[in-house]
Amino acid sequence: xxxxxxxxxxxxxxxxxxxxxxxxxxxxxxxxxxxxxxxxxxxxxxxxxxxxxxxxxxxxxxxxxxxxxxxxxxxxxxxxxxxxxxxxxxxxxxxxxxxxxxxxxxxxxxxxxxxx
Numbered sequence: 001x002x003x004x005x006x007x008x009x010x011x012x013x014x015x016x017x018x019x020x021x022x023x024x025x026x027x028x029x030x031x032x033x034x035x036x037x038x039x040x041x042x043x044x045x046x047x048x049x050x051x052x053x054x055x056x057x058x059x060x061x062x063x064x065x066x067x068x069x070x071x072x073x074x075x076x077x078x079x080x081x082x083x084x085x086x087x088x089x090x091x092x093x094x095x096x097x098x099x100x101x102x103x104x105x106x107x108x109x110x111x112x113x114x115x116x
Contacts, residue, residue, distance in 0.1 A: 006080040008098050010053060011106065012036035014073045020066040030062035031055060032069065034077060034098075054097040055079075061100065068105060076104040 015033035022028055034053045041047065055077060057065045069075065079100040086093055 008077070008079050008081055010034060010036055010077040010098065012053070012075065012077070014069050014071055014075060015052060017071050018066050018069050020062065028059055028062040028066075030057045030066045030069075032065075034075070054095060055100060056082075056097050057100045057103070061103070065100075065103060074106040076106055078102040 012034040015035045018030050018032040020028065020030045032055050034055045036051050036053065038049045038051070039046065040049070077098060077100055079098045079102075081096060082099050083094060083096045086095070
């Protein structure tokens, strides 16, 4: 049996306002950076380390995310890793992205009053 798993779960804050595009065939795509933060002690002092993730949503989920998400919003993301390469200025570069299967807004009930 040959089984593999490619699953990512993140809880973080939307780093910038999501960008929304319509591609050929009227396919929606929304992208944004998500920041996660890890707290730990280094040499006995509290330290914080942030990691930035490239988030991509497609089709109906992209439309919904663009309507609901804004910079700073706390969100739960489920998806899969995708790595792609591209050439820029003659240099081969790589980008790792999270392709979202599901997302959930997190926070206090009052955080969502503006959407009522």
